[in-house]
Amino acid sequence: MASAQDLEQHRAALTGHCYRMMGSAADADDAVQETMVRAWRGLGGFEERASLRTWLTRIATRVCLDALADRRRRLRPIELEGPGTVDDPLTELPRGRWIEPIPDEVALPADADPLERVLLRQSIRLAFVAALQHLPPRQRAALLLADVLGWPAAEVADTLETSVASVNSALQRARAKLASFGDLPEGAASLTAAQSALLDRYVETFERYDIDALVHLLHEDATLSMPPYRLWLRGHENISRWMLGRGIDCQGSRLVPTWASGSPAFGQYRPTGPWALVVLELRGDRIAAMNYFLDTETLFPRFGLPPERPPTVTARSLSASRPTDEFGRRGPSIGQNPAGGSECPPPRPARCS
Structure with missing residues (x-):
C-alpha cells in the first residue's frame, strides 16, 4: 500500500493543478491539503488500476469543484x-477577488x-x-485534465462522472472561450x-x-x-x-x-x-x-x-x-x-x- 511519503512525492503536481483550478496559491494549498487527507483515508480503496498521481488528481479535481461551488471568480x-x-x-x-501568483518551484513537478x-x-x-x-468549473476541469495533463476523454469523463460526449462538448466550448x-x-x-x-x-x-x-x-x-x-x-x-x-x-x-x-x-x-x-x-x-x-x-x-x-x-x-x-x-x-x-x-x- 502507498505510504504518506508516496503521496507527498506528488504534491507539486497537485499544487499546480489546484492553482490552475482556483487561481490562488493559498486556495491551492488548502485544496492539496484536503486532497491528501481524503487520499490517506481512502488508500485502502486504491486499486492501482491507474497511477497514484492520476488517482490523486481525480481527488484533487473533486476537491476543487466542491470549493468552487460557492466562490466568486x-x-x-x-x-x-x-x-x-x-x-x-x-x-x-x-x-479573495484577485488572481494571485505562485512560486514556480511549488507548482512544477521535478x-x-x-x-x-x-x-x-x-x-x-x-x-x-x-x-x-x-470557464465554468467543470469546463475548466475538463480542459485542464485533457489539454494540460493529456488525459483521454474517457478518463476525464470518469473523473467528472459524466459521459465522453459531454466531455467532448465541454472541451469544445472551453477551447472556443479561451480562443476568444x-x-x-x-x-x-x-x-x-x-x-x-x-x-x-x-x-x-x-x-x-x-x-x-x-x-x-x-x-x-x-x-x-x-x-x-x-x-x-x-x-x-x-x-x-x-x-x-x-x-x-x-x-x-x-x-x-x-x-x-x-x-x-x-x-x-x-x-x-x-x-x-x-x-x-x-x-x-x-x-x-x-x-x-x-x-x-x-x-x-x-x-x-x-x-x-x-x-x-x-x-x-x-x-x-x-x-x-x-x-x-x-x-x-x-x-x-x-x-x-x-x-x-x-x-x-x-x-x-
Whole structure:
C-alpha cells in the first residue's frame, strides 16, 4: 500500500493543478491539503488500476469543484474596467477577488520531462490562469485534465462522472472561450539572451530610478497594475507620470529576483522595507506588463524572499536559477485540440504609489 511519503512525492503536481483550478496559491494549498487527507483515508480503496498521481488528481479535481461551488471568480484589474489615469483614486477590492501568483518551484513537478515542463509552466502564467477563471468549473476541469495533463476523454469523463460526449462538448466550448481571449503567452523553455539582457537593464534602470530609460524597455501598450487596487495604467506616458509622481517613493528601491507563475519576478524593497512582488510579463524582447502585488506579508514568506532589504542583486542570478528545457523548445498551445491542431509600484497613498 502507498505510504504518506508516496503521496507527498506528488504534491507539486497537485499544487499546480489546484492553482490552475482556483487561481490562488493559498486556495491551492488548502485544496492539496484536503486532497491528501481524503487520499490517506481512502488508500485502502486504491486499486492501482491507474497511477497514484492520476488517482490523486481525480481527488484533487473533486476537491476543487466542491470549493468552487460557492466562490466568486478571481480576476485581474484589467478585467474590471478600462485603464485609469494617474489622478484616479485608489480603491481596493477584497483579497479573495484577485488572481494571485505562485512560486514556480511549488507548482512544477521535478519529474516532468522537458517538454511537459514547458507546457506546465505555460499553464500557470497569470494571463492563462485568469482566462481559465472565465470557464465554468467543470469546463475548466475538463480542459485542464485533457489539454494540460493529456488525459483521454474517457478518463476525464470518469473523473467528472459524466459521459465522453459531454466531455467532448465541454472541451469544445472551453477551447472556443479561451480562443476568444486572443493569443495567450506561450511557455518559453528558457529566457532568450535578449530577454536576459532585458531583465538586467530593468533591474539597473529601476534601481537607478531612470524612468525615461525604463519605459523604453516596455511595449508601447504595456500595462501596470497593483492588486489589491482596482486601478491599472496603460502606455509609456501614464506609467512614467505615475512613477515620477505618486510612485516616487519607490526611488531607491532594490530588487531581488525570483520566479512567479512561470514568469520572471522580483521582490521589491523600498528604502524602508518590503513593498511588492513584481511579476513581469514579457513579449519578445520587451516588457508587456508589470504586475505589483502589494501583499508582502503573505507573498514574501511564500516566495522565500528575505524580510529585510538585502544587498544589491542582479537579474543574472534570476536567469541562472531558472530551470531550462535542454532542447530550447516551446511547448504546445493549451486550449487547442491536440489532435490538430503592469505596472511600476503604484503604492498606497503617500507611499510608493
